[in-house]
Amino acid sequence: MDFPQQLSVFVAVVDNGSFSRAAEALRMARPSVTNAINALEATLGARLLQRTTRRTSLTAEGERLYDRATRLLNDISDTQNLFGASSVAPQGRLRVDIPVALARPLIIDRIAEFRTLYPDVDVILGVSDQPVDLLVDGVDCVLRIGELAPTSMIARKLASITMVVCGSPAYLATHGTPNTVEDLRQHQAVNYFAGRGYRPVAWSMPGGIGMPQFTLRSGIMVNDTEAFVSCALNGLGLIQVPGLVVAEHLASGKLVEVIHAMRTILWPLSIMYPNRQHLAPQVRVFIDWVTNVVASSESEWLRPGKAKQ
Numbered sequence: 362m363d364f365p366q367q368l369s370v371f372v373a374v375v376d377n378g379s380f381s382r383a384a385e386a387l388r389m390a391r392p393s394v395t396n397a398i399n400a401l402e403a404t405l406g407a408r409l410l411q412r413t414t415r416r417t418s419l420t421a422e423g424e425r426l427y428d429r430a431t432r433l434l435n436d437i438s439d440t441q442n443l444f445g446a447s448s449v450a451p452q453g454r455l456r457v458d459i460p461v462a463l464a465r466p467l468i469i470d471r472i473a474e475f476r477t478l479y480p481d482v483d484v485i486l487g488v489s490d491q492p493v494d495l496l497v498d499g500v501d502c503v504l505r506i507g508e509l510a511p512t513s514m515i516a517r518k519l520a521s522i523t524m525v526v527c528g529s530p531a532y533l534a535t536h537g538t539p540n541t542v543e544d545l546r547q548h549q550a551v552n553y554f555a556g557r558g559y560r561p562v563a564w565s566m567p568g569g570i571g572m573p574q575f576t577l578r579s580g581i582m583v584n585d586t587e588a589f590v591s592c593a594l595n596g597l598g599l600i601q602v603p604g605l606v607v608a609e610h611l612a613s614g615k616l617v618e619v620i621h622a623m624r625t626i627l628w629p630l631s632i633m634y635p636n637r638q639h640l641a642p643q644v645r646v647f648i649d650w651v652t653n654v655v656a657s658s659e660s661e662w663l664r665p666g667k668a669k670q
Contacts (some may be wrong), residue, residue: 362396362397364404365415365433365434365437366397366428366431367397367400367401367404368385368397368401368433368434369387369434370389370394370397370398370401370426371388371389371397371398371401371409371426371427371430372430372431372434373387373394373641374394374398374410374417375410375417375419375423375427376640376641377499377501378416378417378496378497378499378624379416379417380394380395380398380412380417381494382499385453385454386453386454386641387453388452388453388454388601398410404532405422405426407420407422407423407426408420408422408423409422409423409426409443416497417419418445419558422541445511451479451481451482451642451643451645451646452481452482452643453481453482453483453641453643454478454482454483454485454643455482455483455484455485455498455501455641455643455644455647456485456487456499456501456532457484457485457486457487457500457501457503457647458487458488458489458493458498458500458502458503458504459486459487459488459489459503459504460488460489460504460505460506460586461488461489461490461585461586461587461631462506462586462603462605462606463492463504463506463603464488466603466605466606466608466660467515467654467655467658467663468486468504468651468654468667469490471654472484472486475647475650478650479643479646480597481589482485482643482646482647486578487500490555490584490585490586491555491556491584492555492556495514495633495634495635496635501634501641501643501644501647502517502633502634502644502647503632503633503634504630504632504633504651505629505630505631505632505633506522506603506628506629507562507628507629508628508629509571509629509631509633514633514634514635515633515634515635516631516632516633517631517632517633517648517652518629518630518631519630519631519632519651519652519655519656520627520629520630520655520656520658520663520664520665521627521628521630521631521663521664522557522603522604522627522628522629522662522663522664523603523604523626523627523662523663523664524565524601524602524604524606524624524627524628525601525602525604525607525611525623525624526545526599526600526601526605526618526619526620526623527593527597527599527600527602527610527611527616527617527618527619528593528598528600528605528616528617528619529593529594529595529615529616529617530594530614530617531596531598532593532596532597532598532599532616533617533619535596536548536549538619539599539619539620540619540620540647541620542566542567542620542622542623544620545564545577545599545620546575546577548577548598548599548602549577549578549580549598549599549636550564550577550578550579550598550599550600551579551581551582551583551589551592551593551597551599551600552576552577552579552580552581552582552583553583553584553586553589553600554583554584555584559582560605561576561579561582562656563576564576564577564601564624564662565601565626565628566626567622567623567625567626576626577599579598580597580598581598586602586606589602590606590607590610590616593607593609594610594615594616599619601623601626603628603660603662604624604661604662605660605663608660608662611613620628627664630655630663632648632651632652634648
């Protein structure tokens with residue numbers, strides 16, 4: 362294995378957080394990854410990685426090499442593509458995590474296109490509403506709805522998602538129909554929580570900077586989008602939800618939108634990936650592909666471009 366290949370293996374180990382995940386991504390045997398790193402360290406005369414049974418981290422020398430290696434590998438890639446597309450098709454494992462709300466209406470119905478374009482990429486698609494740690498869990502990129510907490514990850518806003526407030530006809534018949542935002546405070550909500558804190562996600566209301574928020578009382582909280590919508594369908598309360606999630610139920614009348622002015626609330630849809638200069642080819646093409654999927658969507662609930670409050 363030549364020096365540039367050893368550098369590629371080194372960068373893959375850092376980006377994936379472990380030797381075993383790097384071996385999967387590169388479609389190499391794990392011992393070959395270990396041998397490449399050992400050979401690189403011997404060539405440079407420096408220890409680059411601290412290995413433990415649980416994780417792999419960079420030494421000070423490794424950090425210096427990583428910065429230089431990513432720039433060098435990017436330069437090599439740019440040179441290879443100088444007069445056209447690279448002749449090497451993306452391949453290897455691609456692990457993506459998406460929320461349940463986006464699975465069927467946006468990704469699942471189109472993922473066959475990606476597989477046709479890149480048949481050598483093995484897609485591992487995690488569909489979950491629970492937060493993941495990209496580095497610890499070995500995830501290449503994630504799609505997220507809503508405002509993002511501060512992070513070292515790269516976050517690119519792809520679109521704005523229109524939020525709606527709705528409830529079942531049975532709930533509205535029993536509790537009345539709210540006509541204003543203030544009326545909502547007299548109603549019961551189905552609240553949503555994420556993570557382990559059991560704290561409900563605050564409702565957003567129109568007006569002002571940064572989407573003013575409030576919390577409605579609820580008799581039930583859930584941490585799964587399908588269960589969230591099902592609770593509303595069964596008359597357990599009002600929900601504030603991305604419109605594309607409940608579009609079919611609104612069209613059929615199983616859910617009824619209230620306070621149309623709340624449609625002015627837009628939540629950002631973002632794609633996140635590790636703050637690395639050298640992204641694997643399969644990750645780069647997926648980011649480009651999903652960006653195009655969002656941009657070409659004809660859904661009335663999705664507005665490509667940067668989200669605005």
